[in-house]
Amino acid sequence: xxxxxxxxxxxxxxxxxxxxxxxxxxxxxxxxxxxxxxxxxxxxxxxxxxxxxxxxxxxxxxxxxxxxxxxxxxxxxxxxxxxxxxxxxxxxxxxxxxxxxxxxxxxxxxxxxxx
Amino acid sequence: xxxxxxxxxxxxxxxxxxxxxxxxxxxxxxxxxxxxxxxxxxxxxxxxxxxxxxxxxxxxxxxxxxxxxxxxxxxxxxxxxxxxxxxxxxxxxxxxxxxxxxxxxxxxxxxxxx
Numbered sequence: 001x002x003x004x005x006x007x008x009x010x011x012x013x014x015x016x017x018x019x020x021x022x023x024x025x026x027x028x029x030x031x032x033x034x035x036x037x038x039x040x041x042x043x044x045x046x047x048x049x050x051x052x053x054x055x056x057x058x059x060x061x062x063x064x065x066x067x068x069x070x071x072x073x074x075x076x077x078x079x080x081x082x083x084x085x086x087x088x089x090x091x092x093x094x095x096x097x098x099x100x101x102x103x104x105x106x107x108x109x110x111x112x113x114x115x
Numbered sequence: 116x117x118x119x120x121x122x123x124x125x126x127x128x129x130x131x132x133x134x135x136x137x138x139x140x141x142x143x144x145x146x147x148x149x150x151x152x153x154x155x156x157x158x159x160x161x162x163x164x165x166x167x168x169x170x171x172x173x174x175x176x177x178x179x180x181x182x183x184x185x186x187x188x189x190x191x192x193x194x195x196x197x198x199x200x201x202x203x204x205x206x207x208x209x210x211x212x213x214x215x216x217x218x219x220x221x222x223x224x225x226x227x228x229x
Binding site: 004043044 | 149151156157158159160161164202217218219220221222
């Protein structure tokens with residue numbers, strides 16, 4: 001199984017809502033990533049988990065809260081988002097934490113709209 | 116931090132060979148060069164990775180000159196389904212707190228016409 005799955009595919013939320021994005025992989029990878037991608041822009045790295053520990057947080061606002069319950073699962077908890085947070089949120093995994101050296105496998109993304 | 120520069124867009128026709136060049140003048144000794152492909156509303160997909168000279172796999176070739184200040188992704192005999200954005204990344208994969216290894220450049224939008 002070389003697939004990274006993400007749920008939900010689409011999410012619409014108000015600025016006062018709390019929601020979560022979920023990501024799962026069963027490739028035995030020990031590194032997982034969250035990216036944010038705005039329309040016609042490249043993906044921007046948000047968080048990196050390596051061996052279930054947060055190793056990189058790219059100065060992301062606290063309204064985004066990542067969680068890695070185990071090596072196969074990655075969540076992104078959302079609270080009090082702003083309309084400018086509307087984007088495609090991508091999850092990826094790689095064999096270990098050396099993201100640039102190891103091939104990253106990306107999920108299809110969650111299209112988030114904040115009203 | 117090795118910054119990459121690519122053409123914003125390229126046009127081609129079916130059956131032609133397409134070469135996309137990425138400039139990375141500040142590449143470090145330990146840096147690898149990686150290319151990803153992305154279709155609209157999908158996650159990027161790994162294409163190829165190399166360090167020097169030439170690397171070839173079933174979908175593409177990667178040419179890296181001796182000075183490694185640039186690299187060229189070569190797609191043989193493109194089809195309509197190769198229409199996508201192609202990203203070049205440069206980094207050594209050793210985080211150490213550095214974000215440089217996972218920065219996507221602006222990408223090259225390839226349009227293949229019939």
